[in-house]
Amino acid sequence: MTDIRASADSLMKGQSSARAAKGPRDPYAVLRWTLLAMGAIVMVMPIVYMLSASIKYPFEMYDLNIIPKEPTFENYTYVLSDGRFLRWFGNSFLIATLTTISAVFFDALVGYALCKFTFRGRTFMFIAILSTLMIPTEMLVIPWYLMSKSFGWLDSYWGIMFPGIMTAFGTFLMKQFFETVPDDFLEAARIDGLNEFQIWWSVALPLVAPALSALAIFIFLGNWTAFLWPLIVTNSQDLYTLPVGLTTFSVEQAVEWELIMTGAALATIPTLIVFLLFQRYIIRGVAMAGLKG
Amino acid sequence: MATVSLQNLRKTYGKTEVLHGLSLDVADGEFVVLVGPSGCGKSTTLRMIAGLEDVSGGEVRIGGQVVNHLEPKDRNIAMVFQNYAIYPHMTVRKNIGFGLRRAKMPAADKARRIEEVAAILSMTDYLDRKPAQLSGGQRQRVAIGRAMVRDPAVFLFDEPLSNLDAQLRSQMRLEIKKLHQRMHTTIVFVTHDQVEAMTMADRIVIMKDGHIQQVGTPAEVFHQPANIFVAQFIGAPSMNLLAGQAVAGSITVAGRSLARDAGQTGPITVGIRPDDLRVTDGPSSFEGRVVLLEPLGAETLAYVDIGGQEVVARADGRNPPALGAVVQLHVAPENLHLFDGDGKAVE
Structure with missing residues (x-):
């Protein structure tokens, strides 16, 4: 029984170490996730900027900062x-x-x-x-x-x-x-x-x-x-x-x-x-x- | 209830004729099965009776009335489809009651009728379920219930058991047969399975290439096949066919002379059902070598090579012959089926 548990433990450790080893070192996964993240940023940024601009005063409009210095809901x-x-x-x-x-x-x-x-x-x-x-x-x-x-x-x-x-x-x-x-x-x-x-x-x-x-x-x-x-x-x-x-x-x-x-x-x-x-x-x-x- | 009569029924698609003048009379309350291989025209015939296909020539009569130009809804028929055709978005109750939408009867009577049909089909406990929550057999019952609820003059079944597993198929076969015995409604049933046809039908219509090959009771088509096609299509395993030579008072087959008067002389085809050809230790008709064995439990099917022609014979299941052994086969001369050069049965 003890042998079985020991071998099961070692098997699980082996699996998790294999998973840990595979994750960050897989170059294709890194490339894939980087591309996806870049795509997501490209898609989300206009929306973020729209929301940000909607709570800005006119004088701040051409500052490209996402979080306004003086946020306001007056526009709404x-x-x-x-x-x-x-x-x-x-x-x-x-x-x-x-x-x-x-x-x-x-x-x-x-x-x-x-x-x-x-x-x-x-x-x-x-x-x-x-x-x-x-x-x-x-x-x-x-x-x-x-x-x-x-x-x-x-x-x-x-x-x-x-x-x-x-x-x-x-x-x-x-x-x-x-x-x-x-x-x-x-x-x-x-x-x-x-x-x-x-x-x-x-x-x-x-x-x-x-x-x-x-x-x-x-x-x-x-x-x-x-x-x-x-x-x-x-x-x-x-x-x-x-x-x-x-x-x-x-x-x-x-x-x-x-x-x-x-x-x-x-x-x-x-x-x-x-x-x-x-x-x-x-x-x-x-x-x-x-x-x- | 009603009779169904097909008179010289023809169907063409463009220039291709697929039904070549079918004539058939189905008696009131009779259970008739159309059987044949794929593409023989059996489903087309059924769909023409239903009004789902136009009639290119001839007549379809239901209850004595020509219905060629009547819409399906006006023919007082109900049809059960191969894939059940029960609506997935409706409950069993709504599915069964769907055919009553046009019926001019009070809602309470409709509800009672649905309950009655559900009770007959043992589906009362499932009335509020959707088809996705039912087994294959239950779905088939719903399809039958939807057909039953309108109390039609004729039931049409288009291969309704094809999608069921073997066990459920034999169970549903019995249920449909019991249903017919209880209701005595005229049924035209289409299948490609000769076992279904044999077990359910009052009469079987065997079709091939748009022609009727034979119409008869299951016993008739089995014991007195009209031609080689019927002889081979009905019965499992298929009938053995051997080339023979008829002379006065006997027939020579595979080098052996069998005492049977063919009524003619010259080349002849001899058919022997595997059930009639037994592996024996006694007097034999043929001798051959066993090339394959198929144990079935009580019996074993022995494939035997006799003079270069392979035949299937039945052997004892407990004491089968050995593979490669030379065995004796016996058939009673009266059990031979004889066919002429055109493949027609010799009287």
């Missing part, structure tokens, strides 16, 4: 007491929410149809939708603008929202996810008497709920942070979204960076909440999209 009081900020916040929230609902609905509907129905021109339609992913937004804003002008949508909520009510990326993503739903489920529902819309709504959609959540988060975040198109299509300050509105803190003589940084810091709150609440869906969505794509 100022921004929050300015009615425009809350208006823009509300606009962004409304537009992002409505666009997300619309895009998730239509992307899932079209993705389902492209995946589960056989009809003439299906492949061509899918390729056509997919090919729009290759056109950058900067190129699309001109036709969008001309279209908005023709239909009288300039300077309206609908004008801001219409390009995003359905997305090629979402359609592609949902089509890929619907591929994982066995046809037997749909056929069983067909035999049970559901019509095609009911089958989509009550059978197919719940089966791809994680994908729907991931897509909803992507679209919400994309719309929340959208800048170029809302900037182009809106003129009235009342219709500005938050990213566009924040730029108005620049005046002719100076840019009020402390106010912009404060607004930006406040604007990240919904993003953080959405991410913290749904991060497992985001990660799963990204992972699944990668696997299926």
Whole structure:
């Protein structure tokens, strides 16, 4: 018995010493962690600087110190007491929410149809939708603008929202996810008497709920942070979204960076909440999209 | 309950015809099994009865009514799928009750019906569980329950036991058979497993390449196979096939003359079931050398080379022959199955 304990002890000591020896001396691990740490710093520094700048006075703005000499929350009081900020916040929230609902609905509907129905021109339609992913937004804003002008949508909520009510990326993503739903489920529902819309709504959609959540988060975040198109299509300050509105803190003589940084810091709150609440869906969505794509 | 009748049923995909004019009548309350190898068209046939595949030609009748152009929901059928197709996001209760969504009956009656079906399938204690919390056999019961709850005229089963392990499969086989004996509903059951077909069916339909090869009771298809394909497909191990020569009053096989009148002369194929070919010490039909042994417990399967042709014979499990030994094999002439040059059974 004593022998067994002794050999077990020596084995454990051997393992821990081996682990200790392997850890710090493994050059690849050192390199890997160093690169990761550098990457993390690069990603985190703008956020840290934004938070830092939001509690600085204007005179300290161009000092690159992270911790201000005289920290203040006056910027937050100022921004929050300015009615425009809350208006823009509300606009962004409304537009992002409505666009997300619309895009998730239509992307899932079209993705389902492209995946589960056989009809003439299906492949061509899918390729056509997919090919729009290759056109950058900067190129699309001109036709969008001309279209908005023709239909009288300039300077309206609908004008801001219409390009995003359905997305090629979402359609592609949902089509890929619907591929994982066995046809037997749909056929069983067909035999049970559901019509095609009911089958989509009550059978197919719940089966791809994680994908729907991931897509909803992507679209919400994309719309929340959208800048170029809302900037182009809106003129009235009342219709500005938050990213566009924040730029108005620049005046002719100076840019009020402390106010912009404060607004930006406040604007990240919904993003953080959405991410913290749904991060497992985001990660799963990204992972699944990668696997299926 | 209802009859099912297929009249000259055809199915084409583009220019490829996969079902070549199937005709079959299933009696009211009958349990018919469609069996055949992969790609023979058995599932396609079932899906055409269900309305999940369009009919390219011919007629499908259920209860005497032509249903070719009726939607699946209007055919009064229920189907159990190979992968169960029970919805993972719904409880057992909701899954079973799913088929009642369209039924115009009070909620209390629906609930009672779900409870009744669950009781028949011994699933009452699992009604509030999700499918992920159930075993394979329980999931299969839920799938059957969902089909039962609507009290359909015809049950369609599409290889429902394929995903179960061997023990559970034989258990579910019995349960489905008991269920049929209790309900007397018409059942069309598709499988590629001839044991399932033999043990469950009132009649078996053996299919190959989109054609029906034979329709008959399990005993008929086993003892009187219509052709070589059926003879080999039904029964395990498969029937031995030997090249023979028929002369007046006897057949010569592997150099031995067997006293059986083939009713014709010339080349002939002789089929012998391994059960009918015994290793013996007494009078023998063939002599050969044992090349392989498969002990099964009570019996041993002996693979014997007779004149360059390998056959499977049964030997005593307690006293099997030795590997490499020369053994005598005996078959009663009346147990020979004879097939002509086209592979059809010789009457």
